[in-house]
Amino acid sequence: MITVENLRKAYGDFPAVVGSDFAVESGEVFGIVGPNGAGKTTTLKMLAGLVEPTAGTASVLGFDPEDPEMRRKLGFLPEESPLYEDMTPRSYLRFFADLYDVPRDVADERTSRVLDRLDLEYRDRRIGDMSKGMKRKVAIARSLVNDPDLLIYDEPASGLDPLTTNVVLDFVQELRDEDKTVVFSAHNLFHVESICDRVVIMNRGEIIARGTVPEIRAKHGETTYRVYTTVSLPQTETETGPDGERHVAVVDDMAAVESLRETAEAAGGRVADIRTDEASLEDIFLRLAADAPTKSTVEGGRGRS
Numbered sequence: 361m362i363t364v365e366n367l368r369k370a371y372g373d374f375p376a377v378v379g380s381d382f383a384v385e386s387g388e389v390f391g392i393v394g395p396n397g398a399g400k401t402t403t404l405k406m407l408a409g410l411v412e413p414t415a416g417t418a419s420v421l422g423f424d425p426e427d428p429e430m431r432r433k434l435g436f437l438p439e440e441s442p443l444y445e446d447m448t449p450r451s452y453l454r455f456f457a458d459l460y461d462v463p464r465d466v467a468d469e470r471t472s473r474v475l476d477r478l479d480l481e482y483r484d485r486r487i488g489d490m491s492k493g494m495k496r497k498v499a500i501a502r503s504l505v506n507d508p509d510l511l512i513y514d515e516p517a518s519g520l521d522p523l524t525t526n527v528v529l530d531f532v533q534e535l536r537d538e539d540k541t542v543v544f545s546a547h548n549l550f551h552v553e554s555i556c557d558r559v560v561i562m563n564r565g566e567i568i569a570r571g572t573v574p575e576i577r578a579k580h581g582e583t584t585y586r587v588y589t590t591v592s593l594p595q596t597e598t599e600t601g602p603d604g605e606r607h608v609a610v611v612d613d614m615a616a617v618e619s620l621r622e623t624a625e626a627a628g629g630r631v632a633d634i635r636t637d638e639a640s641l642e643d644i645f646l647r648l649a650a651d652a653p654t655k656s657t658v659e660g661g662r663g664r665s
């Protein structure tokens with residue numbers, strides 16, 4: 361669906377994307393995550409044919425992103441979607457349907473279904489009088505007016521309240537169930553963790569991790585074990601909880617858990633409970649970002665991490 365090879369973008373001397381390689385398969389939800397300024401929007405705009413790469417190649421739906429034919433088959437949601445404030449959602453969506461040569465009755469049916477699903481009320485209200493969340497829903501409906509197979513969404517849930525965020529993210533997941541492919545960016549890693557099949561994590565223009573969330577967690581995250589014992593041991597600390605005192609040690613692997621079990625039993629006690637703590641994508645990201653070297657120069661970029 362999408363193949364990107366050594367894609368770079370410099371604004372003047374400033375390297376915004378320093379050499380990206382990734383592929384997006386048909387039917388997946390693919391997340392590009394990273395903090396402000398990581399290069400997410402620049403990457404998505406290069407895929408949508410809105411920004412010309414400085415170097416490298418991208419193939420989207422089998423086309424060069426600059427090819428107008430590709431744009432007709434794509435649904436792009438920009439980070440800030442300027443809508444025509446004096447129009448109503450209905451007239452606005454019809455206007456875009458006309459641009460794509462979609463018959464009006466087909467467009468009406470299609471966009472009503474999306475707006476029903478997104479719970480958009482007040483569809484005859486002037487867009488300029490709508491809340492940010494309502495405008496975002498209209499922009500999402502616009503991205504689907506041409507019934508594209510591929511959707512590229514830049515921060516679809518950014519700045520929305522928690523309820524609207526959930527509606528939008530659930531909707532993105534449902535798009536996959538309709539065999540659409542979705543590439544979207546986010547800086548909220550929690551959202552990505554819950555809905556993406558695969559992610560790339562970007563920082564300062566570079567991809568610093570990639571894979572499914574469990575793969576990234578296995579490669580970059582730590583699993584720790586909290587082992588509760590009935591007796592105090594040199595390795596344990598004592599915590600006071602609602603049920604009285606308990607003794608706990610935090611260890612990194614199962615061999616250490618086993619060793620604690622033996623020590624507890626030798627001291628006349630036992631292991632009462634073991635809990636696993638998995639690093640969240642957020643924890644992994646913070647550690648990777650802290651470890652990342654300073655940004656490569658445009659010419660000297662190291663590409664894939």
Ligand SMILES: Nc1ncnc2c1ncn2[C@@H]1O[C@H](COP(=O)(O)OP(=O)(O)OP(=O)(O)O)[C@@H](O)[C@H]1O
Binds near residue numbers: 395398399402403
């Ligand atoms: N037109 C431009 N001219 C100059 N610099 C730009 C331009 N567009 C983006 N940049 C710079 O490129 C870097 C990457 O920007 P980009 O918008 O791609 O990041 P992002 O990950 O989408 O960030 P955000 O979450 O803040 O939108 C930033 O440092 C930004 O200031």
